[in-house]
Amino acid sequence: MSVLRAVLIVASCTLAMMVNNVNQTSVSIALPTMAVEFGVTESDLTWVVSAYPLSAGCLLLMFGRVADLYGRKRVYSFGALWLAVFTLGASFANNAMTLDILRGIQGVGAAATIPASLGILAHSFPPSRARTIAFATFAAGAPIGGALGTVVGGVMVQLTKKTWRSLFYLNTGLTVASLAMGLYAIDKDLPSVETDQRIDLAGTFLATAGLVLIVFVLTQGELAPQQWKTPYIIALLITGVIFIVLFLFWQHYLERQMDSARPQSKWKPPPLMRLSLWTRANGRVAVVMTIAFLNWCCFQGWCYWSQLYYQNYQGLTPILTVVRLVPMFISGVICNTIVAFVAGRVPFIYFMVSGTALTSTASLLFALINPSATYWAFGFPASVLSVIGADFVFAAGTLFIAKASLHHEQSVAGAVFQTMTQLGTSFGVTISTVVYDRVLSARASDYGTDSLNAPKPAQLDAYQSAAWSDFAFGIFGKCLHISPALYGF
Known part of the structure; x- marks a missing residue:
């Protein structure tokens, strides 16, 4: 590929990483301002911070598998478009509950773009010095995005008329820019080399549900009525751990079935994540x-x-x-x-x-x-x-x-x-x-x-x-x- 195309591919993926970190860090510095505008305490805004990484983190594995099977550019484009729409929507929230919900939906876009970006870079740059530079640049998107969210976020919250809403305008613009560059520069998706392209729905449910419950408990444990002794906190934590254990056993079983000489059953798709990866x-x-x-x-x-x-x-x-x-x-x-x-x-x-x-x-x-x-x-x-x-x-x-x-x-x-x-x-x-x-x-x-x-x-x-x-x-x-x-x- 040309140098310009290579630069644009790296730039689009790096910008996606930046957007993800801006979305995570910028709202933290705006919490005192949000609390005043909504007439609530800062503790009531916990989910404004937590909802985004909850959905973004717990859906990564599912979208990673979808990207490998059905096209990384498709998943990247879907995630960026989704993220742009709901980031802009969050700027119009008039109460904490609405903002909480929109932040959770917003994170779905990041869950799609980040694993797709990693796959795009690995596919576009074979092992070489170019790959090292591409991945290092992508990794730089994390501190740059974190700093941008903190630095520009603090300035915009304090000095702009729209205060915290300005953060979401900025994030929308950055997401649209990454989408535009990606659509132009990223190579067209090639068909998957896997013969069985089914998605492990049972594994997807177990992994997603388990991670959601565990992260929810980690977020809410200190805020619950009886803190970590609260019955629903204990119940959800145990349930989440059970789901993850079942997921690991199920993945191990599916991987063994794939590697065996037996005919593949329609009830046994390829594993969502091969445990042999570890x-x-x-x-x-x-x-x-x-x-x-x-x-x-x-x-x-x-x-x-x-x-x-x-x-x-x-x-x-x-x-x-x-x-x-x-x-x-x-x-x-x-x-x-x-x-x-x-x-x-x-x-x-x-x-x-x-x-x-x-x-x-x-x-x-x-x-x-x-x-x-x-x-x-x-x-x-x-x-x-x-x-x-x-x-x-x-x-x-x-x-x-x-x-x-x-x-x-x-x-x-x-x-x-x-x-x-x-x-x-x-x-x-x-x-x-x-x-x-x-x-x-x-x-x-x-x-x-x-x-x-x-x-x-x-x-x-x-x-x-x-x-x-x-x-x-x-x-x-x-x-x-x-x-x-x-x-x-």
Whole structure:
């Protein structure tokens, strides 16, 4: 293909990744403004943040399989169009409930575009330096999108007449741009090489239902009437785990049937996800997936609490909060540029080791933060290191998964990797929130008050404890690097 066509393919897929991250990060900084306009508390807007990653993360696997079977460009175009329509629709919401629902529907588009993008890049660029650059550029879409959502989001919320609605106008425009470039540049879909193109509906139901229930519980556990002791929280968590276990057994059964010499039954379609994917490259795939999960627990937990620390503890405006997070954008771009040019020359293990170490260090800095100290002592290095670590793991991980996957399962493999990072986001924020709430309640009682009226020292202890929990996730991920499976790659 021509250089221009190659650039446009990478640009369209990268823009899709950017849009996904803008949609996830931009609303967080707008919550105080939304709460005032809707006349509700910020806790009532939990699903404005959570509904999008819930649907986007839980449907990735299904859309990855559909993309591999029926065409990645088709699925990409459908997802981008869907996302543009419902992103624009969200800008007209007049109450929190309507916005919650639209955010959930909006995430379906991202669930389609992201795995399709990974499959498109893997198909368009065979193993080469060009593929390394393409995947590193795609990975750069995550920090750029996250920074764009935070930086531009904070400015637009504070300075534009439409406040938070301006965010959805921006996201709509970016999505339309990615759709237009994709329609022009991405190659026409080729027929699938698989002889049996049926979709495993039972597996799709089990995986989607299980993930939805688990992520829902992770999101709502702290907000339920009796928190984690609430009966419906316990019941839904158990049901979700059962669905996932049944899904894994069903996939194992279907894969064995496919690999056997017996005639294929009409009731036994190809598996949605081959469990053998996890054992590829002598088990390295499973280790890389787990490291990505734990690293995202650490990274997204840090992102969540750093914004709350600056706005709620230090009382900074959205723009001043944004200024303190700008280094993430710069270091993210530099990091992925480095990956693009040295990934083929530096052993894979170095990126994974340094990535988890750097992300963990960012959380450690906030666990030890001194509010009276200058921003340059704790806040600045944390912003720089957090995104470098996350990008090293993400870029190296996606390259590795693409290399370890078969040609006809690139979108599914990418979807599994993305699902692990999405689950890491939910799990990390949930566990650190539990830690924050428990410490805040205990420290507030020491001062003879409740959590809502906790004094500054109690709040600081709670923020630092949440950061310690994020740090623990990162260190646990780093410990996995001693696995012999990772070495020799």
